[in-house]
Amino acid sequence: MDDDKIRDLFRTFQPELTSECGFLSRLEDKMKAIDMVKRQIADMRRRNRIAVAVAAVSGFVVGVVLTLLMPMILDWSTTVNLSVPRLGIPEVNVDMHVVCWTLMAAVCVLTVYGSYELTVAGLSRKAESVAYGSRR
């Protein structure tokens, strides 16, 4: 059998195929499912970006406010320190600056984390209500 015979063999070769409509509609359904997942991933990324921006802004604002209030906080802490009654415990020399800055950093971190979580939760709830509303 030479090359031409093989060529002829394949020229008349028509394997049985399933229905074209069935194939295309099955593919279309799967593509719709992929589109939905793609949309959800894009929404999730968008929500995440917004939440990061909100968290960064709120952390920055709280940091600035606390830094501006630092002299007042230090005054207040010295007053508190003076007004604490002596209980016979040997006095420990604590640098109030270090304590205040540490507390401020902790408050900033908590604010950032809290605002991120709140924003994500809020946006997710909103997205769910929109989806639920559109489904109805």
Place this chain on the structure above:
Amino acid sequence: MTREQFISNVESTQEALRRFLAALCCGDSQLADDVAQEAYLKAYIACGNFRKIESFKSWIFRIAFNVFIDLRRSARAFVNYDELREAPASEAADSHFRYQELYAALTQLPAKERTSVLLYYMEGYSVKEIAEIVESSQEAVRQHLARGRNHLRGMLSNSEKE
């Protein structure tokens, strides 16, 4: 590539791809459809970054070939020569029977040789294009074709004698 472009490319290539896969799967059109569906879905997921619309057909054939190879590796639902010989008559038996010898001969070829032969004779691809699809060198494809041809000649002349 947009969704509409993708769909129009699917419509223009699906018949050739399914026919090629049906031959690659030795007449198992259900398996061929599953491979084609998976290949199109993989292409759809990746089509956002695909720019060369004119070479869509080669691209989808390459994906389908890789899906087929993965499926073969997982060794699921693959027709072998003996099954093919002993296959009972079914609704599609007529057409299946018509090509039974060819399918049996194709089953004996390794996947790359079979793919090269089918792409060359069924789809009319050049050696260079086949090399791109099966991700081999042109020399390797020429060897696959030569071996495949010899294999087919041997098998089909034996069946003619019988």
